[in-house]
Amino acid sequence: MKNKTTRWSDRVIPILMITLTLLFVSLFLIIPLISIFTEAFRQGTRAYLESFKDEYAWSAIRLTLITAGIAVPMNVVFGVMAAWCITKFQFRGKNILITLIDLPFAISPVIAGLIFVLAFGQRTALGAWLIDHDIKIIFAAPGIVLATVFVTFPFVARELIPLMQEQGTLEEEAAVSLGAGGWSIFWRVTLPNIKWGLLYGLILCNARAMGEFGAVSVVSGHIRGETNTVPLYIETLYAGYSTVAAFSMATLLAGLAIITLIAKSIVEWKVKRGRRNTET
């Protein structure tokens, strides 16, 4: 008798769990995603396409692409450097460095934006000097890039550190003993080992760079056609009762999210295969 009941619950509980999870996922992910597209196409395909004819829409898309185009490569370079330092060398203050890398994750994005306003605002000596010399940081594109770099900084490094730690320094040591220099070790040994992990971090970093709202909102100044990124422009449209246009722009970000997810799963699979290969 007892055996039977456990078997019965063994079968029911997983089904229950799966249905609950599916319900949860559809409630919080799929239904909102569908509603973005239905709202965007509510007045037909023409109205949807019309939203992208606006010059403000293009300037927002351009600014978002420029921002990501600067922030992502910067974070790739710094992320690889940081991960390399932390995993391949022993030095004092290493733990402090690791903690610092995580800082942007721990700080609310709005506070991150405020940090830049406080640092470069007109009321500080530095900010006043910059403005007198006509160098615009906050309320202009450079501030948006800075805030985005700050917020997306940990993605690449965080992804690489555990991977490189796991790989250890054996292969690099072997290369040194064979007489390889620093650059050639990096290009021929380290980089091939971490390429999929790096790509994974890059994808996440890019998704966040294009989608960031809070930090960018604080430093932007919300000037239409000049300092509005796509997420900020969506808010501007929505607040201006242009619902269809707002949701049309939102489909861009939703599309980006879907592409990111697909790319992420492909890369994840590659990473796993790569690890299995190194193990055998």
Add this chain to the structure above:
Amino acid sequence: MKKRFVSLLLIAALSLAGTSLFAADIELLNVSYDPTRELYEQFNQAFLKHYKAETGDNVKIKQSHGGSGKQALAVIEGLEADVVTLALAYDIENIAEKSKSIPQDWQKRLPDNSTPYTSTVVFLVRKGNPKKITKWEDLLKPGVSVIAAHPKTSGVARWSYLAGWGAILKQQLGDLKKLNDPKYANEVTAAQKKAREYTAELYRHVKVLDSGARGSTQTFVQRRIGDVLLNWENEAYLAVREYGADQFEIVVPPISILAEPPVAVIDKVVDKRGTRKAAEAYLKYLYSKEGQEIAAKNYYRPRDPEVLKKYSNNFAKVELFSIDDVFGGWQKAQKIHFSDGGVFDQINAR
């Protein structure tokens, strides 16, 4: 090949020189408060036509919108606005004081205290007015939930707060003139106490405090939270126009505040950028017949008596008191009510 390239370059250089010889391209940044998006979208179109006809120059006007207090802070921190068109005088005074980019007497530079249009605070309720809200006292009825913006960041939120306060003073005293008459000092003190109690209770009925006027409209209209929205007259009319009179109605209380949203040229910015002439013309044009008509069409009360008469159907008859009469001006009102540790903080902390 080389020749063609050179001639191409020449043509490009000439056409560039040509445009700059005959017409200057000027860019202005107008940093404004939340509900003026539609107003300035229309006004900017009218102005650039007018300015082109008048001077031959092309003007492009860039807009930035947000809660009035927040926008003023951005200008203080270095947002390079050629003109500011904010919700209340204190926010521009704050810019004058903290960034020294405009003179202290800025409000005397344009007619009517530099406010080309006025407005007031009204109630927006759900269709049929299910909670029977007609006056300020009704907002405290049990079960009534109120939507308003945050007085620290939003302009209309401060006007609403003061409107309610003044309405209670009027109800208690019967005549607001008693406020400045030493004979009635005791009566006034008692009335101020009542007004404070009213305001404290009012904010206990507030369900959501958004940072700006438009945000609170969206909370009420799109997210369908709350029984009554305290907002600009123009914002309430716009919401009804956008979402249909079958869903909302406007309730005009018997008494409210005369809200004066002022405008100013930011001297330091226009002198640095060389845009003073266009910026001054821009603000002056707000007072022209066309500017006043555009304001009236967007439910801002025009200063021009003729235009006001023409659009009198757009505006409800309501007794209005001014901030100078009841609160002794913005500096004083801001210090007593909205500064850190002021009355709003005290009643909100409880």
